[in-house]
Amino acid sequence: MNESPAEGKTYSGFVAIVGKPNVGKSTLLNNLLGVKVAPISPRPQTTRKRLRGILTEGNRQIVFVDTPGLHEPQDALGEFMDREVYEALSDVNAVVWVVDLRHPPTPEDEQVARALRPLVGKVPILLVGNKLDEAKYPEEALKAYHALLPEAQARAISALDPKQVAALRAELLALLPEGPFFYPEDFAKSDQSFEEWAAEIVREEAMKRLWEEVPYAVAVKTEEVAERENGLLYVKAVIYVERPSQKPILIGQGGRKLKEIGQAARKQMEALLGRRVYLDLEVKVYPNWRKDPEALRELGYRSSLE
């Protein structure tokens, strides 16, 4: 653990961001931090792994833990994702429970509320009704969610509104108990390696462009990152699919889809790094990787307990 800053008291803690798939958890995390650390797509269950985002402001530090959307697992990947949520909840100072105000609660929201119940009275639980900008009956919806866990403190926001996100950020910073920083003040905003981040960006761009079952069959692994003489950063990533029939869907006619995915991911990388990137993508088949615990580990879905 790192004691910091040099003088005076410090306040620090872990804040878990939980909720069912697609409610805006990753969007909220990225906007709380002011940088993009988590992948976002209109597809539910884009987030697969727990991810830490680190926010340091003055003498206060929050380590956010973004979690996959809690859902009924269909396979080994799904079980891994739910386990990630329960582990994230085991040792936190506050919980942000995100719900979608455009719709009333579903059984999945009830499942999240049940998972949070043991924390009542132990740590603050902030119920964040998100997507206020597009909600027709936000007050009624928030009330219905609040009824699932009346002990939570409820508020409505849009994760896309910088002012509302800043207010939530200030509220969370104020909740922190006194304690030393977990990361040095100048630590990057996420604990992901560049290789992991690059793979997540490619997966995000692929998921946005695929339909039905195919987005969920995609896994991405960064195989190489190398400096090139002309100032280019060379990044080689492999996109894995589960069946040979999925490969042409990803590549598209005349390679068009893969090119689109590559261009969009490269742009995101260049924007973050402020330099030119050569992104080399390849598509391979890894039969039924989602059902195979060994394959999950190989593709980076490793529990932090291992």
Ligand SMILES: Nc1nc2c(ncn2[C@@H]2O[C@H](COP(=O)(O)OP(=O)(O)OP(=O)(O)O)[C@@H](O)[C@H]2O)c(=O)[nH]1
């Ligand atoms: N209109 C509106 N859309 C939002 C808001 N917040 C997030 N979204 C959109 O909701 C979709 C899902 O957002 P994510 O941040 O990926 O959601 P998530 O909860 O992390 O999803 P999982 O990875 O499935 O757990 C994306 O298309 C976002 O752009 C909001 O406040 N208003």
